[in-house]
Amino acid sequence: MRRNEVRDGGEGDVEAALDELYALPPSDFVARREELAAAARTAKRADDARRIRAARRPTLAAWAANLLRRSRPDEAERFLELGRALREAYAALDPSGLKELSAQRRRIVSELSRQAAGLAREAGHPLSDAVQRDVETTLRAVLADPEAAGLWAGGRVESTLTPPSEFPSDTSGAQDTARKAPRAPARTPSAPAREKDELAQRRVERQQRLARAREAAREAEERLRDRRTEREDADAALERARGQHREAEQRVSAAENQLRDARAELERAMREHGEAEERGRAAAAALSRAERDAEGTARQVERAAKGTE
Known part of the structure; x- marks a missing residue:
C-alpha cells in the first residue's frame, strides 16, 4: 500500500x-x-x-525495537525461542542450562541492539547511547517476560520494556538461587493449612497491587507522552508561524520601499510638470509681447510709407 x-x-x-x-x-x-x-x-x-x-506514539527506543522485529523476522523468532527456553530453565532451576542460555542471551542482546541501531541509522534516525541502552533493556525484558515477548512479537511496543525484578540478570544470580533452594527451611507437616492460605492470599494481593501500580504508571507515561507530543506539535506550529511572520515582514518592508520609491518618482514628475507649465506660460507671454511688437512696427512702417508719397 x-x-x-x-x-x-x-x-x-x-x-x-x-x-x-x-x-x-x-x-x-x-x-x-x-x-x-x-x-x-x-x-x-x-x-x-x-x-x-x-494507539500511542512509540518512543524512539520502542520504534527501533519494532523496526528490528519487522526487519529481521528470522532472528527475532530465534530470539523469542531463546526467551522461552531461558524462562523454562529458570522455572526448573537448571543452573547448567541457565549458564549456557544466559551466555547466548548476552551475545544475542548485544548483537540485536547493534542491528537495531544500524537499522534506525539507515532509516535516518540514529540512536544515542542512552536510547540504545533502552533497546537492550527492552530485549532483555522480551527474554524474561512472556507478556513483553508477546508485545514485541506483534511489533507494537510503545515504550521501553523492563525485565521483571524476580528474573535473574546474570547466570550467577540464578545459580545462587539454585544453591540456596535446598537450604530453605521446609514447612513442618503440622503447620496449619490456614497459614498457607493467608500467605498465598497476601501474595496474590501484592501481585494485584503491583499490577495496578504498573497500570497506573503506564497510563501516566502515556499521558506524559501525549502531552509531549502536543507540545512538540505546538512548538512546530509556532515555528511555522514565526517563519510566516518573518516572510510577511520582509514582504511588507519590500512593499514599503517600493511605495517610497514610487512617491519620490511622483514628486519628481510633479515638479517637472510644474516647471514645464511655468516655462510654457513664460513662452506664451513672450510670444504675445513679440506679436504686439511686430504689429506696432508694421504700423510704423505703413505710416512712414504714406508720408513719403
Whole structure:
C-alpha cells in the first residue's frame, strides 16, 4: 500500500492500520494516526476509529525495537525461542542450562541492539547511547517476560520494556538461587493449612497491587507522552508561524520601499510638470509681447510709407 493511501473498509483494516503506524518513525506517527482514524470514521467504522485513535506514539527506543522485529523476522523468532527456553530453565532451576542460555542471551542482546541501531541509522534516525541502552533493556525484558515477548512479537511496543525484578540478570544470580533452594527451611507437616492460605492470599494481593501500580504508571507515561507530543506539535506550529511572520515582514518592508520609491518618482514628475507649465506660460507671454511688437512696427512702417508719397 502506498504511504498516502487511506483504507476505506474491510475486516482486517484496523490491524493493518496499527501495523503501519508502529512501523513509522515516531515523528510521523501522530499525523498518520489522525488520517487513518478519520478515514475509519468516514467509513462508518467507529470502533476501528477509536482503536486507531487510542494507539500511542512509540518512543524512539520502542520504534527501533519494532523496526528490528519487522526487519529481521528470522532472528527475532530465534530470539523469542531463546526467551522461552531461558524462562523454562529458570522455572526448573537448571543452573547448567541457565549458564549456557544466559551466555547466548548476552551475545544475542548485544548483537540485536547493534542491528537495531544500524537499522534506525539507515532509516535516518540514529540512536544515542542512552536510547540504545533502552533497546537492550527492552530485549532483555522480551527474554524474561512472556507478556513483553508477546508485545514485541506483534511489533507494537510503545515504550521501553523492563525485565521483571524476580528474573535473574546474570547466570550467577540464578545459580545462587539454585544453591540456596535446598537450604530453605521446609514447612513442618503440622503447620496449619490456614497459614498457607493467608500467605498465598497476601501474595496474590501484592501481585494485584503491583499490577495496578504498573497500570497506573503506564497510563501516566502515556499521558506524559501525549502531552509531549502536543507540545512538540505546538512548538512546530509556532515555528511555522514565526517563519510566516518573518516572510510577511520582509514582504511588507519590500512593499514599503517600493511605495517610497514610487512617491519620490511622483514628486519628481510633479515638479517637472510644474516647471514645464511655468516655462510654457513664460513662452506664451513672450510670444504675445513679440506679436504686439511686430504689429506696432508694421504700423510704423505703413505710416512712414504714406508720408513719403
